[in-house]
Amino acid sequence: MSSDYAHLDVGDDAEFRALLRTFLTEHGPGKRPKDPAGRLDWQRRWQAVLFDGRWAGPSWPRDCGGMDLPFTRQVIYSEELARARVPNPPGTGVGIAGPTIIKYGTDEQRARWLPALLRADQVWAQGYSEPEAGSDLPSLRTTARRDGDDYVVTGQKVWSTQAQIADVLFALVRTGTQESRQNGITYLVLDLHAPGVTVRPLRDLTGGAAFGEVFLDEVRVPVTNRIGAENEGWRLARTSLGHERAAGAMIQASFYQRVFGELVALARERGTAADPVWSRRLADLGIRVKIMALNAASTIAAIEATGEPGPASSVSRLYNSTLEQELHEIAVDMLGPYGLLDGGPDAVQRGRWVGGFLRTRASTIGAGTAEIQRNTIAEQVLGLPRDPAMPPR
Amino acid sequence: MPLIATPEQEELRRSLRRFLQQVSGREQVRALLTDDAGYDPAVWHRMATELGLQGLALPEQFGGSGATFAELGVVFEEFGRALVCAPFLSSVVLTGHVLLAVDDPPAQARWLPGIADGTLLATLAVPAGAGHDRAAPLPQATASAGGWRLDGTVMFVPDAQIAQLLLIAARTPAGTSVFAVRAGATGLDRTALPNIDLTRRVSRVDLHATPAELIGPQGGADAALQRALQLATVALAAEQVGGAQACLDMAVGYACTREQFGRPIGSFQAIKHQCADLQVQVVSARSAATWACGIASGEQDPAQLPLAAALAGAYCADAFVTAAKANLQIHGGIGFTWEHDAHLYLKRAKSGQLLLGTPDQHRDTAARLMGITHEQ
Numbered sequence: 001m002s003s004d005y006a007h008l009d010v011g012d013d014a015e016f017r018a019l020l021r022t023f024l025t026e027h028g029p030g031k032r033p034k035d036p037a038g039r040l041d042w043q044r045r046w047q048a049v050l051f052d053g054r055w056a057g058p059s060w061p062r063d064c065g066g067m068d069l070p071f072t073r074q075v076i077y078s079e080e081l082a083r084a085r086v087p088n089p090p091g092t093g094v095g096i097a098g099p100t101i102i103k104y105g106t107d108e109q110r111a112r113w114l115p116a117l118l119r120a121d122q123v124w125a126q127g128y129s130e131p132e133a134g135s136d137l138p139s140l141r142t143t144a145r146r147d148g149d150d151y152v153v154t155g156q157k158v159w160s161t162q163a164q165i166a167d168v169l170f171a172l173v174r175t176g177t178q179e180s181r182q183n184g185i186t187y188l189v190l191d192l193h194a195p196g197v198t199v200r201p202l203r204d205l206t207g208g209a210a211f212g213e214v215f216l217d218e219v220r221v222p223v224t225n226r227i228g229a230e231n232e233g234w235r236l237a238r239t240s241l242g243h244e245r246a247a248g249a250m251i252q253a254s255f256y257q258r259v260f261g262e263l264v265a266l267a268r269e270r271g272t273a274a275d276p277v278w279s280r281r282l283a284d285l286g287i288r289v290k291i292m293a294l295n296a297a298s299t300i301a302a303i304e305a306t307g308e309p310g311p312a313s314s315v316s317r318l319y320n321s322t323l324e325q326e327l328h329e330i331a332v333d334m335l336g337p338y339g340l341l342d343g344g345p346d347a348v349q350r351g352r353w354v355g356g357f358l359r360t361r362a363s364t365i366g367a368g369t370a371e372i373q374r375n376t377i378a379e380q381v382l383g384l385p386r387d388p389a390m391p392p393r
Numbered sequence: 394m395p396l397i398a399t400p401e402q403e404e405l406r407r408s409l410r411r412f413l414q415q416v417s418g419r420e421q422v423r424a425l426l427t428d429d430a431g432y433d434p435a436v437w438h439r440m441a442t443e444l445g446l447q448g449l450a451l452p453e454q455f456g457g458s459g460a461t462f463a464e465l466g467v468v469f470e471e472f473g474r475a476l477v478c479a480p481f482l483s484s485v486v487l488t489g490h491v492l493l494a495v496d497d498p499p500a501q502a503r504w505l506p507g508i509a510d511g512t513l514l515a516t517l518a519v520p521a522g523a524g525h526d527r528a529a530p531l532p533q534a535t536a537s538a539g540g541w542r543l544d545g546t547v548m549f550v551p552d553a554q555i556a557q558l559l560l561i562a563a564r565t566p567a568g569t570s571v572f573a574v575r576a577g578a579t580g581l582d583r584t585a586l587p588n589i590d591l592t593r594r595v596s597r598v599d600l601h602a603t604p605a606e607l608i609g610p611q612g613g614a615d616a617a618l619q620r621a622l623q624l625a626t627v628a629l630a631a632e633q634v635g636g637a638q639a640c641l642d643m644a645v646g647y648a649c650t651r652e653q654f655g656r657p658i659g660s661f662q663a664i665k666h667q668c669a670d671l672q673v674q675v676v677s678a679r680s681a682a683t684w685a686c687g688i689a690s691g692e693q694d695p696a697q698l699p700l701a702a703a704l705a706g707a708y709c710a711d712a713f714v715t716a717a718k719a720n721l722q723i724h725g726g727i728g729f730t731w732e733h734d735a736h737l738y739l740k741r742a743k744s745g746q747l748l749l750g751t752p753d754q755h756r757d758t759a760a761r762l763m764g765i766t767h768e769q
Contacts, residue, residue, distance in 0.1 A: 264765050273765050280753060283760035287681075287704045294396065294680035301396040310397065312680060315673040371662070377672050378665035382645050385660040 005054065008067050017076050023055055024084040032087070040123075040165050043090040047120035057094075057118045058247070060102060064114035075300055078247040082254040092161050093117045093124025095248070097170040100187070104228045104236050113168075113189070125192070127157035127171030127214055128237070135372050137172070138182040138234065138391070142216060144173040150220045151175075151188060156213065159366065163212025164201045166192055172237055175230050181391060187233035189225045196220075206358045246299045246309055249316045253293035256324065260289045263331050266349070272334050285330055288323055295319060314381050318373045321363035328356035396683055402467050409468060412444060413475040419734065425478040426591040426737075430555050432479045440479070441511030447485050448509035452493070455505035462624070466631040466686030473635030473713075476737055478592045480514055480552035482632075486625045487551070488515035488560055494617035495571055495609030504558065504573075515558040518547040518598050519618055532600050534563040534572060534607075541607055542580075543572060543600040549748065553583045553596035560608065561600070567612030572605035579603065590744035592737060623702035626749050627689045630682040630705035633713035633745055637678060640713070640720035640738050641671045647724055664723060671716050678712035681705045700762040707755035710746040717742040 007019050029046035033039050050056040051065060058074040060066020069077060089095075098117055101109060116122045133140040142155025153173055160169065169190050176184015192199060196219040201209035228236045267273040267282055295312040302310030331353035332339035342351035364370035378384040386393075398406070416436045425431060440446040450465040451457025465486075472481065489508045492501050507513025520529040532545025543563050553559065559574045559581075574581055580601035588595050609617070645668055648659030658664050685705035688697045717739040721728040728735040746752060760766045 264763065267765065273760075276757070279760040279766045280756045282765045283756040283763060284707070286763045286765070287708055287756070287759055290704060291677050291681050291708060294684050295677055298396040298680045298683070305397055311672075311676050315676045318669070319673050319677060371666065374666040374669035375662065377669040378659075382641075382668055382672060384645060384648060384665050384668060385657045387660050387662065388656060 005062065005067075008054065008069060008073075013072060013076060016073055017080060020055065020077065020080045021084075023053060024080060024086065027053065028084070029086050039087075040090055043087045044120040044123075046087050047089050047118075051115075051119040056089075057098075060098065060114070060118065064102060064110055065118045066114075071300075071303055074247050075250060078251045079254065082251045089118075090120055090162065091123040091166055092126045093122075093168065093170065096126060097124050097189070100170075100236055100239065101227060103239065104187075108224070109189075109227070117168075122167040123162065123165055124168045124170055125160040125163040125166035125212070125214075127160055127163075127169040127190075129159045130156055131158055135369055138185070139178075140172060140174060140185065141178070142171070142173045144175050144186060144188060144221070146175075146223075147220075149223050151186075151223060151226070153188065153190065153216045153219045153221055155216050157216070158202065158213050159211050160214050161211055163192070163199050163214050164209065166199075166212075168192060169197075169214060170227075172233050175233075180231070182234035182393075184231050185233040185237075186230050187227040187236045188221055189227065190216075190219060190221045194219055194221075205361065206355065210359075245316075246296065246303055246313060249296040249299060249313070249320065250293075252320055253289075253296045256289050256292060256320075256327065259327065260286055263327070263334075263353075266331075267334060270335075278334060281330060285327060289327070292316075292320055292323060311381070314377055317368075318370060318377070321360075321370065324356075324363055325360045328353055328360055332357045396680065396687070398467065398683075399463075402464060405464060406467050406471060409444065409446075409471045410474075412439075413471055413477065417475040417477045422476050422478060422592065422734075422737065431552075431591070431594040432555065437479055437511055447481070447511040451485070451489055451505060451509045455501065456509040457505075461690035461692065462627065463683075463686045463690045465628060466682060466689075469628045469631035470635035470638075470682075473632035473637075473741075474639040476592050476636075476639075476734075476741060480516070480555060482625055482628060483516040483551040483556070484508055484514050486628045487517040487621050488558070490624045491517055491560055491571060491617055491621040492608070494620045495614060497609040500573070500608045513558060514552070514556050515560065516550055516552050516556040517621065518550040518553070518559055518561040519622065520547055520562075530564070531569065532561060532563040534565045534570060534605065536565075539604070541572060541605045542602045543574065543605045544602060545600050547598045547600075549586065549595045550583075550598045551593065551595055551748070553598050554585050554594060559598065561598075561605065562614065562618055563605070565607075565611050567610075569614045569618065570611050571608040571614045571617065573608050574600070574603055574605045578605075588744060590740040592741050593744050593748070595744075595748075620698070622749060623698050624689055626702040626706040626755075627682070627685045627698075629745055629749060630678075630685055630702075630709035633709040633742070634675065634679045634682045636738055636741060636745075637671070637675045637709070637713040637716035640716035640735075640742075641668065641675050643735070643738075644668055644671070644716075644720040644723040651725075658723075667719050667723065671719055674712040674715060678705075678709045681708045700759060703755040703758040703762065706750060707752040707759065710742075710752050710755075713742040714739075714746050 010016050027049050029042060033042050057066030058069045058077040062068050094117060098114060101113060117124055128137060130140050130142060144151040144153045157171060169192050171188050171190060172185050173188050174184055175186040196217040198215040200213045202211045202213050203209050204211060264282060272278045295316050298312040299309050302308060335348050338348050339354055341347035342354050379386060425433060445458055446468055448457035449460045450462055453459040485508060492505055504513060508515055532543045535542050543561060557576050561572045561574055562569055563572050580603035582599040584597045586595050586597055648664050649657055651658050682705050685701035688694055688701040721735040721739055724735050727733050
């Protein structure tokens with residue numbers, strides 16, 4: 001690892017952008033492998049290249065291997081990575097667990113986990129949802145019983161992204177009584193290679209397995225793997241990662257600008273764009289894709305001006321998840337029955353649009369369903385009254 | 394990209410909101426619904442003298458204060474929120490910007506100062522729809538010994554009944570040109586149309602050999618007219634954001650206080666989710682309108698104005714109509730009464746949606762500009 005930060009601290013933003021662009025051009029990750037194992041290896045190798053060049057973790061502290069960039073440069077970083085079409089870090093640890101550990105972990109935990117996580121030497125998966133705890137996550141039942149210097153964890157987690165290739169699970173577990181709900185939940189980091197852990201791929205409606213199920217049977221987890229205090233896990237997991245999300249929304253927006261351009265090219269190639277009904281539908285989609293970027297840019301402008309992400313950040317996820325579903329469905333509809341083919345010589349662009357149509361069903365379910373998000377916007381942003389039938393938050 | 398308001402713009406918003414609470418409250422708006430002129434000349438005068446609103450975004454050389462379209466966007470958003478009844482879009486934006494866009498310094502010097510200080514009410518007659526190139530034929534201009542004469546009909550001319558000056562797009566042998574006609578000219582008939590939106594008046598204008606004065610060169614006025622229509626679309630989009638926000642605020646306020654089944658109706662998810670969806674649309678509409686106002690200010694990417702106008706025009710118009718309908722629905726029976734304001738917003742939303750080009754026409758424009766269909 002180079003300990004030289006000079007490239008991050010150059011005087012002006014344009015020079016910073018140019019240095020980053022040069023690095024990305026010189027070290028490009030190469031072509032995306034088609035098989036899942038090759039793809040994981042490709043993601044890991046690229047993440048190590050970034051880390052070793054001191055080009056990983058834009059918002060992370062430098063003593064954790066990050067870059068600790070001012071917000072404006074984090075945005076530039078996101079734009080350039082999106083532009084270069086490089087792979088994302090594998091797993092969900094870099095986006096979710098990492099910032100939580102940065103904020104609430106001990107110095108020892110930060111040193112032990114964060115550089116390895118950021119370099120993708122270890123892949124982390126999330127263990128929040130359970131078969132009986134989806135939207136009502138505070139009812140989760142995976143228990144952690146204290147035994148000496150260990151917790152003994154038993155239960156089942158589900159919808160853990162890439163669990164089958166992950167090394168580490170960051171999980172919410174019950175340390176209090178079932179009735180204590182969110183006040184009896186603890187945040188634990190556990191080794192997926194430990195005795196008592198079984199991971200099974202969860203075959204989803206796409207036919208693939210982007211998620212896994214994790215079965216935990218008397219798994220021993222050292223107390224030193226607990227983030228924050230016992231029974232404080234809910235608060236940690238709920239901590240707003242608003243600034244991280246702002247840059248993420250920007251990446252998503254530039255990604256969909258590009259996807260929309262590809263859809264327009266397809267529509268023109270097939271002659272559909274000449275049909276006024278279709279050209280109008282596509283224009284409507286293009287307008288909404290552009291607004292996705294404007295919402296992200298508004299959030300960024302608000303953070304830069306006031307330090308707070310502003311109203312656009314709270315609606316972006318609902319707006320974007322609905323729009324990405326519509327975009328793929330419009331594409332499938334536009335292709336007619338050809339849109340249904342997900343392989344073989346007659347499939348259009350190897351079935352990417354129907355693949356997206358199926359895959360994005362998860363967009364309004366995972367990480368808080370669209371209904372839960374609407375409740376949150378209604379109650380926390382608009383100030384509408386709580387449903388008295390719901391347990392207290 | 395100026396996507397959030399500056400402190401100066403926030404100050405403008407605050408002082409304007411205070412002013413409009415005094416002069417465009419519920420009672421005043423209600424009184425104007427049955428008023429023949431459809432606006433309050435005393436308030437119009439105060440807008441000019443106390444706040445300098447009419448001249449806000451007009452150049453200083455014509456008596457304006459040279460602020461940008463971003464400030465004008467703030468004004469329109471507040472107008473939309475308060476259902477302001479005034480000939481602002483017609484006189485200041487449409488007519489003012491056509492005059493600025495045509496090459497006719499004497500006409501500019503003669504009329505822009507009056508528009509900027511509110512002493513001259515002017516309007517622009519172009520066929521309704523997405524502009525003069527789409528719908529009904531333009532009036533015909535004929536040169537005669539005594540000057541130009543106009544013949545034809547223009548529908549849906551905003552504020553024509555009260556205008557002292559009408560700029561009229563007409564055909565000449567050299568192409569589309571702009572003509573000035575004074576109120577009271579011979580052969581000029583203005584008929585108020587019974588439009589459901591009583592906060593925004595439109596008229597039918599008939600011309601029978603009406604004497605007119607050519608503004609700018611003969612022919613080649615299409616670009617100036619397009620530009621004025623695009624700027625008006627952007628201003629209207631800002632107004633629609635204000636209207637949509639007012640509808641959402643009303644709906645949320647009512648849902649917090651109205652009780653049924655022993656609890657506020659806003660505690661039911663059926664109501665909550667409607668309000669949350671409106672919040673998504675209102676916030677997104679504001680992103681679109683703010684961006685478009687920034688483009689219209691000319692400070693960044695002026696070549697994007699046609700796309701920005703089409704984008705904001707389509708999205709904000711639809712967002713306001715959606716918000717107005719949902720507000721009415723959330724109010725239930727009371728929202729269906731004449732006494733409640735929900736219908737005033739619905740009618741304003743609907744007229745704004747169709748006045749300067751429908752959302753579908755804007756989407757067709759966007760389709761060309763985004764390269765979906767070929768540029769014509």
